[in-house]
Amino acid sequence: MSVTPLLITAGLQYAPAAVLEELGIAIVRTWLRDTWGAWAPERRAVVVATGLSSTQERCVLAHELEHVLAHDLDCGNRIATMRQERRADREAARKLVAISDLAEVAQWASDLHTAAAELHVTERLLEVRLNDLRGEGWPWRRQGGSKIAG
Template structure:
């Protein structure tokens, strides 16, 4: 099944009124709009040709660069991921050739993916989509996220079910 957001329309750009930005609710009940959040944080979002990435966070310039040619869904997920780097104050560890820096970089990427997936896909929306979807692809299309973000969110959801809050003590 093809949806309009699956098209490889190279001129599509996120906007504040784009339904892709406003459809999936955040945990707070408000729709999560990554572009609006970037503006609230005073970040600049620009487009460029990126050979090896969908997006890039440049902390020194408070800039997020999105790759040209992404679908609206890819842009939304990439922007949400980069926003997490910005909000956490992450730095670019890829330019440092040291094993510790590479490990730290992988951790930053994993944390950004997890936080972005939680913002992009509420528990209620995830549960609703997984009730009827026949595949990850179909669920991702309904949730308007990439399959990667859906898989990250599913892993977090399973972990939440397996590890109940142990901080609450009865009595």
């Protein structure tokens, strides 16, 4: 079965859990100590921490889905891992935050927190998206961009 129709949907309508399901990737919810989620290719499963809000879980699933789509494996190389994490964040943010949705919210939201809540993303992933659109003059974007690697 093709996932193309689900991948085209972006922004508020984007449902990474549905894409994972269509790909046959299990979503396992469990207590995690140091992270909100992980791609376990050997189990064909995305592991998500229990206790997350629906927004947090949506963002984690979108991020881990990008690892699935890129066929990422834990390579043990710190630099390569950082690149994979940045790419997964960027691609997830692009799918979670459509420019049309962002433009609409930018008309009235007074701060990053409010905008992120309205877009159903974490503040961190909204910052990733804004940094991806650097130089576009979006509100709430912190000068200098984010220094977070993963």
